[in-house]
């Protein structure tokens with residue numbers, strides 16, 4: 482089966498990991514700060530805090546922004562569940578903003594409308610988690626202006642978007658947000674096996690995220706409140722153990738060297754899909770333009786019933802039967818049983834639900850050959866043509 486995504490681990494990556502395995506530090510050594518610095522520099526942000534998953538990065542980001550019981554977090558329904566769960570972890574309420582059917586990202590119009598209603602009801606969110614779906618930046622200029630006008634903090638969940646750019650600046654620079662988070666899960670743009678990172682330009686937020694990453698414990702002499710003994714440390718907040726091991730930071734840093742090559746390879750394959758599928762009854766993803774340079778984590782087509790496409794289910798099953806590992810990203814979060822139990826259900830976010838009915842992700846990864854891709858194209862043409 483040709484998978485929808487596949488990591489590449491080189492001999493160089495393996496050597497980097499082995500070097501750490503033979504060193505004194507498996508965790509909390511020099512590799513984590515090296516990796517943090519490398520990602521921060523690549524993205525143009527001042528501070529970076531590595532964690533043991535992208536989900537952990539979202540959680541410490543929410544905690545650092547002070548999200549807690551009585552607060553509200555908004556995000557998009559078309560995302561992985563972690564973008565919403567981070568709000569629930571903090572005891573906050575979660576709600577969703579519908580997508581724009583063309584960009585598949587949070588719709589600035591839907592956001593503006595929902596803000597009006599929420600303001601009247603005195604139920605404005607404290608935090609908005611903006612997801613750059615499939616690697617293409619959301620409309621940050623419009624979204625950030627609306628959020629700022631209402632005192633809402635922004636976390637960019639850029640799990641799909643490392644290596645992408647918006648208005649000519651790398652995603653992760655935090656020009657439009659308080660914090661940007663990444664994931665280094667193997668299907669994402671680069672991998673550290675499991676891992677994540679939170680970037681910010683705010684020194685205080687960075688310090689708080691570091692505290693929450695390590696049990697809420699500090700050894701910083703300037704911060705200690707009750708003693709100064711040489712063995713002394715203090716737990717000053719309720720944190721977690723969300724540290725990235727040094728072994729994995731070495732893998733991530735080694736992979737980071739290939740980021741540009743990876744995103745270029747993904748963009749080339751995406752353009753090749755654009756050409757080969759243009760005449761089929763499909764809605765294709767938006768192409769890159771002067772404002773948006775996607776990292777092309779996913780290539781999602783929508784079966785267009787208006788143009789006579791068969792159902793997504795039948796196409797999905799036939800693709801799988803031909804050995805093509807198509808996937809669906811994502812089942813809208815508000816339709817998950819856990820969220821239905823919180824009062825959500827069908828009909829609440831029509832653009833997201835309509836997208837979900839039709840969406841199918843085609844295989845896309847940097848080591849995919851043209852022959853691999855032709856196999857996908859031929860199978861799809863055979864089913865739809």
Ligand SMILES: *Cc1c(COP(=O)(O)O)cnc(C)c1O
Nearest residue numbers: 534535536561563640664665666
């Ligand atoms: C993968 C992903 C996450 C979670 O990352 P993990 O490293 O798997 O915890 C969060 N948000 C989005 C949009 C993702 O795709």
